[in-house]
Amino acid sequence: MSEQAVRRTRALVCWRAAVEPVPCGGGISNHNFLVEDGERYFVRIGDDFLVHNVLRRFELAASRAAHAAGISPEVVHAEPGAMVFRYIEGRTLAPEDLQSEAMLERIVPLVRRAHKEIPRHFRGPAPIFWVFQVLRDYAARLRADGHRLAGDLPRYMAAAERLERAVGPVEIVFGHNDLLAANLIDDGARLWLVDWEYGGFNSALFDLGGLASNNELSPEQEEELLESYFEQPPTSDLRRRYAAMKCASLLREAMWSMVSEIHLQIEFDYQAYTAENLARFERAYGSLLGA
Numbered sequence: 001m002s003e004q005a006v007r008r009t010r011a012l013v014c015w016r017a018a019v020e021p022v023p024c025g026g027g028i029s030n031h032n033f034l035v036e037d038g039e040r041y042f043v044r045i046g047d048d049f050l051v052h053n054v055l056r057r058f059e060l061a062a063s064r065a066a067h068a069a070g071i072s073p074e075v076v077h078a079e080p081g082a083m084v085f086r087y088i089e090g091r092t093l094a095p096e097d098l099q100s101e102a103m104l105e106r107i108v109p110l111v112r113r114a115h116k117e118i119p120r121h122f123r124g125p126a127p128i129f130w131v132f133q134v135l136r137d138y139a140a141r142l143r144a145d146g147h148r149l150a151g152d153l154p155r156y157m158a159a160a161e162r163l164e165r166a167v168g169p170v171e172i173v174f175g176h177n178d179l180l181a182a183n184l185i186d187d188g189a190r191l192w193l194v195d196w197e198y199g200g201f202n203s204a205l206f207d208l209g210g211l212a213s214n215n216e217l218s219p220e221q222e223e224e225l226l227e228s229y230f231e232q233p234p235t236s237d238l239r240r241r242y243a244a245m246k247c248a249s250l251l252r253e254a255m256w257s258m259v260s261e262i263h264l265q266i267e268f269d270y271q272a273y274t275a276e277n278l279a280r281f282e283r284a285y286g287s288l289l290g291a
Contacts, residue, residue, distance in 0.1 A: 002265075005031035005045040012043070014077035014084055030197075031266075040087035042073070046197070047081045051141060051263045052256065053134065054197045056081070058127045062174075062199035068121035071114045071193050085194075090187035098181050098215040101224070107184065108228045110191050111211070115173035115204055122174065129177045129200035131248045132164040138255040145262050149274075156251060159285055163251075166244035166288075167205065175202035179211040204229065209246030213280065214253070243288050250281035 009021040021033035021043065030046035048055050060083060066072035077084040097103050119126075139153050176183070177198040185192040208229060212222050226234040226242060234242070254277035261270040 002031050002045075006033070008045055008082060009033050009035065009043050012077065012079065012082055012084065034087065035084075040089075041076065042085045042087045044083045044085070045081060049197075049263075051259050052198075053137065055127070056083075056197075057124075059083070059197040059199065061122060061124050061126075062118070062196035065118045065121035065123070065174075066114065066193065066196055066199075069114065069117035071110065071118065072196070073192060073194065088185050088187055088192050088194075090185040090192070093181040093184040093186060095181045095215040097186075098184075098211070099217060099221065101221070104217075104221065104225060105228070106191055107211070108225065110193055111176070111179070111207055112204075112229055114176060114193055115207070118174040118199075119201075127200035129175060129198060129202045129206070131202075131206055131245070131252050132160055134252055135160045135248070135255060138252075138259055142255070142258055145259075147258055147262065149258060156255070160248065160251060163244045163248045163285075167203070167241050167248070170203035170205065172201050173204045175200060175204070175207045177202055177206060177210070179207050180214050203245065205242050205245040206249060209242060209249040210253075213246050213250050213284065243284075247281060247284045247288055250277055250284055253277045254281055 006021050010019060015035075015037050017037060019035045019037050021035050024032040024034050024042070030044055033043040033045070035041045035043050046054075046056065060075065060078050063072060063075050063083065063085075067074045073085045073088050075083055075085055093103070098107065135157065139157050142153060143150055176193060176196065177200060178195060183193060183195045185194060208225060211217070212225060217225065222242075223234065226238060230238070254274055257270050257274040257277060260268075261274065264270070
């Protein structure tokens, strides 16, 4: 826990009385707290992360649009480096939850609604999240930093170029772009999708690939995921483009972690996370090449 983050939370001007922030687990790039001040609030402390192309003004705009679309909790206060949300009483999901057919049947409509409805409510300049440009930027940064795996970057970027060609033209939606199980909350009656720091216009295939790869869905579940989202059986072309985007999602997660090894100060084993995601990328990419 960062004492500086605790002090920043206590000092937020929205509180009616003195508060004592309680750390919330799960964050690997921000500091999160539960605060009681007449009612319960979730506080997210984090400045712009330029190494990850995260600008908090875009996250705030996306969070407000997601609330207006009925996807996410309300932002009740924001100031530089901090956002305060109404607290959702519920259970944060784990990857094994998403491996349930019943849960996937609840998640897919929520993701589709986010893709289509958030642009109706987003205000101001809007970001785009194109994973292949993210990968190019990460590779340049990792080379400049002299990362321990810099020698492998030419191979990763050659794979990224091949994957970008395989994805081809896309339909643009407003993506969440970080569909980890921990960003879904079940309050017993409905699901909430939270954490919009990477939110931006993108292909739906990236969110679907991330949903599958982050939560280790089976091939059968991936087939059901595509059919449910697109409301028709997937074609061989769609499967190929989806598989390429899923590989890109895994490579992005691995390279995100590689950058984080150097630049983030959160107590988290980024090297182990890098190794895990590189291994998963290599398996998925090898399977795609062998298809």
